[in-house]
Amino acid sequence: MKKRELGxxxxxxxxxxxxxxxxxHAYGKPMDRDEAIQMIREAVKIGYTFFDTAEIYGTASNPHENExxxxxxxKPYRDQVVIATKFGISFDTESGKVPSPLIPDAREDVIRKSVEESLARLQVDTIDLYYQHRIDPHxxxxxVAKVMKSLIAEGKIKHWGVSEADEEYIRRAHAVCPITAIQNRYSMMARYHERLFPVLEELGIGFVAFSPIANGFLSGKYGKDSHxxxxLDYRSTMPQFTNEAIDENQTLLNLLKEIADKKNATCAQISLAWMLCKKPYLSAIPGTRKLERLKENFAxxxxxxxxxxxxxIDQQLDQIPMSAVFGGSAIKK
Ligand SMILES: NC(=O)c1ccc[n+]([C@@H]2O[C@H](COP(=O)([O-])OP(=O)(O)OC[C@H]3O[C@@H](n4cnc5c(N)ncnc54)[C@H](OP(=O)(O)O)[C@@H]3O)[C@@H](O)[C@H]2O)c1
Known part of the structure; x- marks a missing residue:
């Protein structure tokens, strides 16, 4: 496996x-803690060197458990891996909605508190890649970039990035403190951020693709009988998993299956390989709780x-019918 440079x-x-x-977080009842730790260590053995978390990934009883x-x-592999985490949002749990709307907050004192807490939970001296989780309109x-510059100078973080970034935000922030990567939603069902590719190439910024299998849908393993x-499981509200969407997306799944068969691969692998082969500065970060899929995705x-x-594939994706796909939790105004 050849590593990739982010931008x-x-x-x-x-x-x-x-x-x-x-x-x-977000995919049903949390996995047993020891099993999750074991799974992450298996990932290191397989060859994964890039791990993504966030301060807000957790449960009601332990809101920061993921970090x-x-x-x-x-901890035993600290010098072999890159750990990325995120700051700048909390959940509006009072709303009663699933998923809870997000409350962005990127004030300096809030960021400074977050970074100290993340360092402690991650048991590291420095965070390799620190993302602003969502843009704070205020x-x-x-x-924000100035705070990141200070955190880099203080050695608390090494690199920074922005999640769900747009062009204006990238350009303005990058001019103050160079951005290493953006982390945006990207899959065969959500290609709208491709318009940022020329900007990233111009500025030398990497792209980290989240939800790259469209929350698992593109694996073709989910159907009308999936519950x-x-x-606790955000997929219960995602438009691509409804019965109507399963019908609407059949041509897409057939296309994936056809290519997968030709390449002796799985649909999930093709959905990942498609984006990896597109841009050399892109890394995809699928999530799974299953060892076989951990291996499958890496391959x-x-x-x-x-x-x-x-x-x-792109021409086909432009033409074939497709349902809506989950676009993220609402942002509280
Ligand atoms: N920046 C942001 O705002 C943001 C938002 C969302 C996610 N993220 C990051 O991106 C990561 C991935 O996104 P995601 O989990 O939302 O979406 P994803 O990786 O597209 O999909 C994950 C789902 O797909 C299933 N899956 C994974 N590999 C599979 C395979 N080979 N075959 C069949 N099913 C498979 C998993 O189920 P099993 O566990 O049962 O395999 C899980 O339910 C997250 O873990 C998080 O770190 C960031």
């Missing part, structure tokens, strides 16, 4: 990283798709 940052990561959110798990799991990008916990970086094959 021109000097930060090298495995092409497939591990999204750790689902061990304790604790990631910290514990990776705090200018320059102000998701209404309170996607060995699958080659030519430029012609990618173009053919």
């Amino acid at each position: 021109k940052s000097g930060l090298f990561v495995s092409p497939i990283g591990l999204g750790c959110m689902g061990f304790s 604790e798990i990631v910290g514990e799991a990776l 705090v200018e990008p320059e102000k 998701f916990d209404k309170e 996607a970086c060995e699958i080659e798709l030519s430029e012609e094959e990618i173009q053919m």
Whole structure:
């Protein structure tokens, strides 16, 4: 496995990283803590060197559990891995909605408190990649970037990035403190951020793709008989998992299956290989709780798709009918 550089940052990561959110958040009852730790360590053995968490991934009883798990799991491997975490949002749990709306807050004192707490939970001296989880409309990008510059100078973080970034925010923030990577939603069902590729190339910024299998849907393993916990599993509210959507997306799933068969691969692997082969500065961070899928997803970086094959897939994706796909939790105004 050849590591990839995120933009021109000097930060090298495995092409497939591990999204750790689902061990304790959004995908049903949390996984047993020791089993999650074991799974992350298995990922290291497989070759994953890039691990993604956030201060808000957790449960009602332990809202920051995910960082604790990631910290514990990776402690023996600290010098071999890149750990990314995120700051700048909390949940509006009073709303009673699933998923809870997000409350962005990127004030300097809030960030400073977050970084200290994340360092402690992750059991590290410095955070390799620190993302602003969502843009705070009340705090200018320059102000956030200035705080990031100070945190880098103080050695508390090494690199920073923005999640669900847009072009204006990227340009303004990057001018103050260079951004290493953005982390945006990207899959065959959500291609709207491709418009940022030229900006990232111009500025030398990497792309980390979250929810790259469209929350598992593109694996083709979920159907009308799939059931998701209404309170703990966000998939119960996602438009791509409704019965109507399963019908609507059949052509897409057939296309994936056809390519997968040709390449002796699985649909999930093709959905990952498609994006990896598109851009060399992109890393995808699928999440899974299953060892076989951990291996399967990682092996996607060995699958080659030519430029012609990618173009053919893109043309098909432009034309075929598709349902709506989950676009993220609402932001509280
Ligand atoms: N920045 C942000 O705002 C943001 C938002 C969402 C997510 N993220 C990050 O991105 C990571 C990944 O995103 P995600 O978990 O939302 O979406 P995803 O990786 O597209 O999908 C994860 C789901 O797909 C299933 N899955 C994974 N590999 C599979 C395979 N080979 N075959 C069949 N099913 C498979 C998993 O189920 P099993 O566990 O049963 O395998 C899980 O339910 C998260 O862990 C988190 O770190 C960031």
